[in-house]
Amino acid sequence: MIRVENLSYQIDGNAILSDVCCTIPSGQVTALIGPNGAGKSSLLKLLGRIETLQTGRVQINGLDLAQTHSGRLARELSFMSQNLAVASRLRVRELVAFGRWPHCHGRPGPKDLEICETALRNFDLLGLADRFLDELSGGQAQRAHLAMTFAQDTPWMLLDEPLNNLDMAHARALMRRLSDLRDAGRSVVIVLHDLNHAAAWADHLIAMKNGRIVAEGDADEVITPQTLAALYETDVQVLRYADRPLVLHHI
Numbered sequence: 001m002i003r004v005e006n007l008s009y010q011i012d013g014n015a016i017l018s019d020v021c022c023t024i025p026s027g028q029v030t031a032l033i034g035p036n037g038a039g040k041s042s043l044l045k046l047l048g049r050i051e052t053l054q055t056g057r058v059q060i061n062g063l064d065l066a067q068t069h070s071g072r073l074a075r076e077l078s079f080m081s082q083n084l085a086v087a088s089r090l091r092v093r094e095l096v097a098f099g100r101w102p103h104c105h106g107r108p109g110p111k112d113l114e115i116c117e118t119a120l121r122n123f124d125l126l127g128l129a130d131r132f133l134d135e136l137s138g139g140q141a142q143r144a145h146l147a148m149t150f151a152q153d154t155p156w157m158l159l160d161e162p163l164n165n166l167d168m169a170h171a172r173a174l175m176r177r178l179s180d181l182r183d184a185g186r187s188v189v190i191v192l193h194d195l196n197h198a199a200a201w202a203d204h205l206i207a208m209k210n211g212r213i214v215a216e217g218d219a220d221e222v223i224t225p226q227t228l229a230a231l232y233e234t235d236v237q238v239l240r241y242a243d244r245p246l247v248l249h250h251i
């Protein structure tokens with residue numbers, strides 16, 4: 001599990017996260033939801049040690065985040081950012097191979113090559129493997145970064161809005177793949193704006209607003225008209241489909 005204790009975070013004196021406490025269960029898909037600016041990415045970046053902890057403590061499977069060696073951490077968790085920094089003269093295959101760095105330190109063996117090939121195949125990238133990253137569409141680039149993250153093959157995956165730019169078929173395929181990983185014992189923390197993907201696939205949801213957690217639980221506990229109206233300050237209808245909440249918010 002990830003245990004978050006009394007996490008507060010400021011930028012230039014402004015409170016971004018205030019006294020966040022939560023337990024993120026292992027072996028589940030946990031979705032972070034909430035309006036723009038709620039603090040979801042900030043929390044995820046602190047969990048992935050992309051940003052440095054200021055106040056509070058985080059333990060990941062018993063490892064103290066602040067004390068863990070970078071090499072060890074990179075074998076425990078992978079992180080995919082919302083903002084993809086694309087190094088243009090890199091080919092897709094080379095980007096995906098970077099995912100193996102924590103395991104092989106630049107000297108890939110047969111197992112590393114096989115994992116990269118599987119990641120390329122799983123994200124529909126075999127035909128694009130030798131393309132430069134700046135020759136890809138937005139969704140193809142997103143899939144290339146996802147393939148790199150999958151190739152890292154860690155017990156925990158932290159993904160910030162991974163559905164960005166993905167068409168509906170690739171979005172559903174990704175969520176299915178995450179669900180399969182969960183069934184194989186992996187743990188996923190995912191920032192999602194699409195509440196129906198959260199309702200359909202997440203085992204646990206954490207709703208954030210103004211740098212605080214305002215609701216937590218399974219989809220039936222969190223995806224309610226009352227909670228969503230308070231969270232997003234807009235009217236929302238919640239129906240049911242396939243025994244899950246279905247959110248209507250587009251008209």
Ligand SMILES: Nc1ncnc2c1ncn2[C@@H]1O[C@H](COP(=O)(O)OP(=O)(O)OP(=O)(O)O)[C@@H](O)[C@H]1O
Nearest residue numbers: 011012016034035036037038039040041042043082
């Ligand atoms: N580098 C920065 N400098 C100043 N303020 C920042 C910086 N990064 C984030 N913030 C602020 O921190 C708050 C939380 O941002 P964060 O990106 O964590 O929200 P979010 O819930 O992920 O939002 P979104 O859904 O829009 O991606 C926002 O008010 C944002 O303006």
